[in-house]
Amino acid sequence: MKYSFSKDNDWFLIVTTFLLAGFGLLMVFSSSYVQSIEMYGTPYFFIKRQFMWFVLAAFAFLFVMHVPYRFYKKLSPFIFLVSVIALILVLIPQIGVNINGAQRWIDIGPLNIQPSEFVKIGMIMYLAQVYSQKQAYIDQFIRGVMPPLVLVGIVFGLIMMQPDLGTATSILMVTLLIVFFSGAKWRHLIGLGTVGASMFVAFAVSAPYRVERLTSYRDPFADPYDTGHQLIQAYIAIAHGGISGKGLGQSVQKLLYLPEPHTDFILAIVSEELGLFGVLFVIGCYCLILFRGVSIGARCKNPFGSLLAFGIVFQIAIQVVFNVGAVSGLLPITGIPLPLVSNGGSSLLITLCSLAILANISRYNIRQKRQNAGKEEQLTA
Numbered sequence: 001m002k003y004s005f006s007k008d009n010d011w012f013l014i015v016t017t018f019l020l021a022g023f024g025l026l027m028v029f030s031s032s033y034v035q036s037i038e039m040y041g042t043p044y045f046f047i048k049r050q051f052m053w054f055v056l057a058a059f060a061f062l063f064v065m066h067v068p069y070r071f072y073k074k075l076s077p078f079i080f081l082v083s084v085i086a087l088i089l090v091l092i093p094q095i096g097v098n099i100n101g102a103q104r105w106i107d108i109g110p111l112n113i114q115p116s117e118f119v120k121i122g123m124i125m126y127l128a129q130v131y132s133q134k135q136a137y138i139d140q141f142i143r144g145v146m147p148p149l150v151l152v153g154i155v156f157g158l159i160m161m162q163p164d165l166g167t168a169t170s171i172l173m174v175t176l177l178i179v180f181f182s183g184a185k186w187r188h189l190i191g192l193g194t195v196g197a198s199m200f201v202a203f204a205v206s207a208p209y210r211v212e213r214l215t216s217y218r219d220p221f222a223d224p225y226d227t228g229h230q231l232i233q234a235y236i237a238i239a240h241g242g243i244s245g246k247g248l249g250q251s252v253q254k255l256l257y258l259p260e261p262h263t264d265f266i267l268a269i270v271s272e273e274l275g276l277f278g279v280l281f282v283i284g285c286y287c288l289i290l291f292r293g294v295s296i297g298a299r300c301k302n303p304f305g306s307l308l309a310f311g312i313v314f315q316i317a318i319q320v321v322f323n324v325g326a327v328s329g330l331l332p333i334t335g336i337p338l339p340l341v342s343n344g345g346s347s348l349l350i351t352l353c354s355l356a357i358l359a360n361i362s363r364y365n366i367r368q369k370r371q372n373a374g375k376e377e378q379l380t381a
Contacts (some may be wrong), residue, residue, distance in 0.1 A: 007366070007370075008363045008366055008367055009065075009359065009363060010292070010296075010359050010362035010363060010366070012288070012292060013289065013292050013293075013296075013355065013358065013359050013362060014065075014359055016285055016288045016289055016292070017061075017289065017340070017352070017355050017359075018058075019285065020282070020285040020286075020289075020340045020341065021054065021057075021340045021341075021348070021352065023281070023282070023285075023341065024266075024338075024340050024341035024342070024348075025047070025050060025051060025054055026248075027262075027266055027269065027270055027341060028046060028047055028050045028262050028266070028341075028342075028343045029044075029046075029047040029050075030248060030249050030251070030254075030269065030273060031251065031254050031261040031262040031266050031269040032045075032046035032047065032254075032261070032262035032343060033046075033047070034254050034255055034256065035254070035256065035260075035261070035262070038256065046262055046343055049345065050343050050344075050345065050348070052345075053345030053348050053349060054348060056345075056349060057345075057348050057349040057351075057352040057353070058352070060349060060352060060353050060356070061352045061353065061355070061356040062356075063356075064353050064356035064357060064360070065356040065357075065359045065360050065363075066360070067360065068360065068364070069304075069305055069308060069357055069360045069361050069364065070302070070304065070305070072125050072129075072308070072357070073125075073128075073129050073132075073304050075125075076122075076125035076126045076128070076129040077126060077129070079121075079122045079125055079126070080119075080122040080123060080125065080126035080151075082122070083115060083118045083119035083121075083122035083123070084119065084122075084151075084154070084155060084158070086106070086113075086115035086118060086119070087115050087116065087119055087155065087158040087159065088158065089106065089115070090103060090104060090105065090106055090115050090162065091103060091158070091161055091162070097112070102162055102163065102164065103162050104116060104162045104164055112345060112346070113345075113346055114344070114346035114347070116159050116162065116164055116167045117346040117347050117349075117350045118346070118350060119155055119159075119171075120167075120170075120171065120174075120315055120350060120354075121312070121315075121350055121353065121354050121357075123152065123155060123171060123174075123175070124174065124178070124308065124311035124312060124315060124354075125308065126148070126151070127148055127152075127175060127178045127179075127307070127311065128178065128304050128307035128308040128311055129304060130147075130148045131148070131178060131179065131182040131303075131307055132182075132302075132303035132304035132306075132307055134182070135182070135183065135303055138182050138183045138184055139183070139184070139185050141184075141185075141188050141191075144184070145179060145182075145184050145188050145192075149175070149192070152171070152172070152175050155171060156168050156171060156172060156199065159171065160203050164335070165200075165203060165204060165334060166322060166334025166335050166336040167336065168203070169200055169322075169334070170315065170318045170319060170322065170336065172196045172199070172200070173196075173314075173318050174311055174314055174315045174318060175196075176189065176192055176193060176196060177310065177311070177314045178307055178310065178311050179192065181297075181306070181307055181310045182307060215332075216228050216231070216332075216333075217231060217326070217329055217330075217331065217332050217333060220232050220235075220329070229259070230258065230259050230265065230333065231326075231329055231333065233253050233257050233258040233259070233268070234253075234258060234265055234268035234327050234329075235329065236253055236257070237251065237252075237253040237258060237268040237269060237271060237272035238268060238271045238272065238327075238328075240252060240253070240272050241271040241272040241273065241274070241275040241276070241278075242275050242276070243275050243276045243277070244274075244275040244276075244277060245271070245272065245273050245274040245275030245277070245278060246272055246273055246275075247273060248273050248274065249273065250272075250273055251269050251272045251273050252272070253268065253269065253272055254269055254272075262342070262343040263337060263342050263343050263344065264323060264326065264327075264333075264334075264335050264336060264337050264338065264342060265326075265327055266338055266341055266342050266343070267279065267282065267323065267324060267327045267338055267341070268327050270282060270341075282338075282341065283324070286316075286317070286320050286339075289313065289316065289355070290313055290316075290317050292313075292362075293309060293310075293312065293313025293314075293316075293358055294310070294313060296309045296313075296358060296361050296362045296365060297309030297310040297313065297361075299365045299369075300361055300364070300365055301368070302364075305361045305364065308357065308361065309358055309361050312354045312355070312357060312358050313358065315354070316339050316351065316354070316355075319336050319337070319338070319339050320338065320339060322334050322336040323336050323337065323338045323342075324338075339351045340352070
């Protein structure tokens, strides 16, 4: 069948993705230029770096979108292995970069790579590949469900050594969802959920600063100059924004009041400058991507493609929930970035590549549907 550029591509998903990514570039510049001047003497330091990542990610999106998603089924163990090796390398002092007490990055020239972002998609590919081959006995815990989870536990431990409780928790949650969509029994899912929650609690209470992070969101005003400072400043930004906002570029909280306004708390600046309308635009785009992704996964007849689609879209959805919950004070602050919007090159690259894979699965669905329609026409002719 000849490839039709206009008919085969999922323009709904593609346009929504780049609309949100473009909006993210705008907000990264608006939220970061004051801090950029303060730290580097130029308003363009952060936006230049983010734009460089955006260009790289856009080309990667176009390339990945045209790679048949089934290609990753054979490569998934290798991709997963490489991402795990990167998680180990980042812990080596001479290789990993420590920023604000967390060792999560590797410097490669002008680029700052965060291996935990790459392991997200690597793990989803691996789990989709393994569980798609275990469909005949997925109801058996020891043989069907358990084996891949050993590697997930290793990944969880490596990420917690950085430390990064938010990313580690999101990986556990998306793993549970992939197991669910694989068709595992409810008692197995409940058992895994209990084990995962126990691991979260154990690591959360293992360090005093984590306990403070998990409890300070309930009453940030109890310690307004330390653990509650960031959330209080976010509250002020949201209150200033109101319904329509103060205007693009007019945020007061980014004037060194709100720490790191261009990263995981960028939604507070969106709220202050563009108001409730700006927040609803962002949330609306995510909802469109979520609904489209679920539809793509449900329509895909290939088990690997279906699990891969569900894993990708729910990984993004979990990050959005964690980020919005933290900024609004409904969930603890975990440092999870807002996908496609927050400053961060690794996150932007992996999110766009993940959505490109989703677009390719959708393209397969569209072509399959057209083929089936053509066969039906031939039978009725």
